[in-house]
Amino acid sequence: MTGGSQLGVTAVIVAVAGSTPRVVTVRSAFEVPPAFRRGDMLPPPRDALPGAAFAPERFRTLQEGLRAVAEELSGLSLRYVEQLYTFGDRHRDPHELFGGPRSVTVGYLALVRDAPTGGEAEAAEWRDLYDYFPWEDWRDERPALLDAIVLPALRRWVQAATGEAERDRRQERAQLAFALDGEGWDSERVLERYELLHEAGLVVEAFRDRELERLAGIDPPDINTEVRRDMPRALGRPMARDGRRILATALERLRGKLKYRPIVFELLPPTFTLNQLQLVVEALSGTRLHKQNFRRLMISGGFVEPTGAFESQTGGRPAELFRFRRQAIHERTSARAIPEG
Amino acid sequence: MTGGSQLGVTAVIVAVAGSTPRVVTVRSAFEVPPAFRRGDMLPPPRDALPGAAFAPERFRTLQEGLRAVAEELSGLSLRYVEQLYTFGDRHRDPHELFGGPRSVTVGYLALVRDAPTGGEAEAAEWRDLYDYFPWEDWRDERPALLDAIVLPALRRWVQAATGEAERDRRQERAQLAFALDGEGWDSERVLERYELLHEAGLVVEAFRDRELERLAGIDPPDINTEVRRDMPRALGRPMARDGRRILATALERLRGKLKYRPIVFELLPPTFTLNQLQLVVEALSGTRLHKQNFRRLMISGGFVEPTGAFESQTGGRPAELFRFRRQAIHERTSARAIPEG
DNA sequence: GCTATAATTCTCATAATGAGTATAATACGG
DNA sequence: CCGTATTATACTCATTATGAGAATTATAGC
Numbered sequence: 227m228t229g230g231s232q233l234g235v236t237a238v239i240v241a242v243a244g245s246t247p248r249v250v251t252v253r254s255a256f257e258v259p260p261a262f263r264r265g266d267m268l269p270p271p272r273d274a275l276p277g278a279a280f281a282p283e284r285f286r287t288l289q290e291g292l293r294a295v296a297e298e299l300s301g302l303s304l305r306y307v308e309q310l311y312t313f314g315d316r317h318r319d320p321h322e323l324f325g326g327p328r329s330v331t332v333g334y335l336a337l338v339r340d341a342p343t344g345g346e347a348e349a350a351e352w353r354d355l356y357d358y359f360p361w362e363d364w365r366d367e368r369p370a371l372l373d374a375i376v377l378p379a380l381r382r383w384v385q386a387a388t389g390e391a392e393r394d395r396r397q398e399r400a401q402l403a404f405a406l407d408g409e410g411w412d413s414e415r416v417l418e419r420y421e422l423l424h425e426a427g428l429v430v431e432a433f434r435d436r437e438l439e440r441l442a443g444i445d446p447p448d449i450n451t452e453v454r455r456d457m458p459r460a461l462g463r464p465m466a467r468d469g470r471r472i473l474a475t476a477l478e479r480l481r482g483k484l485k486y487r488p489i490v491f492e493l494l495p496p497t498f499t500l501n502q503l504q505l506v507v508e509a510l511s512g513t514r515l516h517k518q519n520f521r522r523l524m525i526s527g528g529f530v531e532p533t534g535a536f537e538s539q540t541g542g543r544p545a546e547l548f549r550f551r552r553q554a555i556h557e558r559t560s561a562r563a564i565p566e567g
Numbered sequence: 568m569t570g571g572s573q574l575g576v577t578a579v580i581v582a583v584a585g586s587t588p589r590v591v592t593v594r595s596a597f598e599v600p601p602a603f604r605r606g607d608m609l610p611p612p613r614d615a616l617p618g619a620a621f622a623p624e625r626f627r628t629l630q631e632g633l634r635a636v637a638e639e640l641s642g643l644s645l646r647y648v649e650q651l652y653t654f655g656d657r658h659r660d661p662h663e664l665f666g667g668p669r670s671v672t673v674g675y676l677a678l679v680r681d682a683p684t685g686g687e688a689e690a691a692e693w694r695d696l697y698d699y700f701p702w703e704d705w706r707d708e709r710p711a712l713l714d715a716i717v718l719p720a721l722r723r724w725v726q727a728a729t730g731e732a733e734r735d736r737r738q739e740r741a742q743l744a745f746a747l748d749g750e751g752w753d754s755e756r757v758l759e760r761y762e763l764l765h766e767a768g769l770v771v772e773a774f775r776d777r778e779l780e781r782l783a784g785i786d787p788p789d790i791n792t793e794v795r796r797d798m799p800r801a802l803g804r805p806m807a808r809d810g811r812r813i814l815a816t817a818l819e820r821l822r823g824k825l826k827y828r829p830i831v832f833e834l835l836p837p838t839f840t841l842n843q844l845q846l847v848v849e850a851l852s853g854t855r856l857h858k859q860n861f862r863r864l865m866i867s868g869g870f871v872e873p874t875g876a877f878e879s880q881t882g883g884r885p886a887e888l889f890r891f892r893r894q895a896i897h898e899r900t901s902a903r904a905i906p907e908g
Numbered sequence: 909g910c911t912a913t914a915a916t917t918c919t920c921a922t923a924a925t926g927a928g929t930a931t932a933a934t935a936c937g938g
Numbered sequence: 939c940c941g942t943a944t945t946a947t948a949c950t951c952a953t954t955a956t957g958a959g960a961a962t963t964a965t966a967g968c
Contacts, residue, residue: 231574231623233671280655282572282669288655312653312673314621314629328623330574332653402897410897501946519926521947542945543933556743556751562924842915860957862916883914884964906956 230327236277238476254466323442499545571668577618579817595807664783
């Protein structure tokens, strides 16, 4: 059809265990056909997002196709599923470089309750989300690698621009995404940051993509590759294909939605303490929240109601168990769902 | 090629002329192959959203493909383009009913400055957005057709449910989308409302879809069809295929985004009065805003700055011309972009 | 100069927010 | 049984944001 494009679905399946946000990954297939392999290549990334070709004859909707992928892969039945974005850039799948069709995939975000630990299905593995984006976790402190690695490298990248106009553009983008001058980090700009790092040659994928283009006989445009073989993974764990781009899109959407829709509850058991709830929100937003104000917003905002039961394994005063108020979805639509401080 | 699916792109191109929100439509092709046509069919809807099959060999990205569609169609060069959603439900394109492949389309929202009136390109036409969703325009008053037609019909639909559980589900959905009991209309739930009307058989498309399934020899599930040939278009102007669903998705996104990102400015000339700005926001949000507070938010929120020039064709005191402050994008990310009252 | 019209500025009560301090209920070591 | 550490929960307060409206200003047309 249409000169060959292949449609698939890709899942970003997220859970939070305690205060660790986790995502399902599978082992990646080798990205380079045997005929093109060479001995000195970067090892292929082990992690990929679960996905499959979309089979229209089997499924009434794309989302059904996605649910099937998740079930077949890990036995997980997804609670909350939301379409994210459709990725169709040229060469997003390396197979296209070696004669394959254009690969287009519809990315989905799915939320599940906690992570079934340990011995689950074959290839599926849960990984810490921040392994892929260490610069996004500001819960304990401003991530050290920002000042140690990212910002200096970005400044060099800005300076290395040819022409003043291009330098200004780079400066503005770096400022907006990474708050170069220290003020104004926007926790939601996850995708913008990842794409900037890719463009500046600071993630392993940038190096790999260039190498693949060379192998395929395309002369890649010369990008600034700070990343060498000897410093792989300095900026987060890589993923196969454009996996990290899709993952960044998911985290960005999640952080944005958290603020005005009560979706955290999809990640929690039926009853929970306010502290558990807060830890989950913090895990995803990557920031710390003011405990008392968080509690105030949840209760007076009508998001939760007390059950009367208590949890006493707290180490201090027992905490009351709450449940989500489903009617909250109806009321006060423009209510914020998490406070700032 | 995974059992045959056809990938396309579809554009929702929006402009606002004065206080009228408009969208580009093209003439629709006949939806039923000649061999299946019958004399007593509903006339095919004249309006369709512009779109085309995606040609991967021509375009590096899906968005490039979309821009090309828009240019070839109307000579429009799009200022602002945003991917909306990918539509891939079975039978969304009637051709699939008659042996065609599954049709999947990536919908885009595009904003352009004003509408080039009159003699534009071949098939393209600008139409009032609210022709398709008359129940969404609350600027002058609560739309009369809500109480006259929609709510009574929805109540009948709720009552007609088989089984109490299903009735409760319908009741809750109708309440959430249309504020059945009078309180709590949420201007953002555009898609939910359209889909509910479709499911309740209150838009012409519901009738048409059933008719098409009959023609194709599929026995359609019996839905409640309030809509008859003799009352077509009572609930808005129909569109070919799932055009109105895509359009509803676009309006919903637009209304949502308006609240926290300064995108209105994409629709305005470089300088404008605050009244013009307000009229455009109102045109899209479908509500009236408090003039003084709107002004306060725009100025103190840093979205606009005065130019010193004035517009004197106002009929009263001349209004100062303002321009958009691009830096506003950087500052205060969580700032609201329109006030409530 | 008077009037109609619309833009603009100001005022004010109320609610929401950010940041604390104070108090309550448990476990545990002595 | 008491004191202490620990965590949950309640309460306070200053500041800002919001919704609503009155008052003032600048034009056009008679």
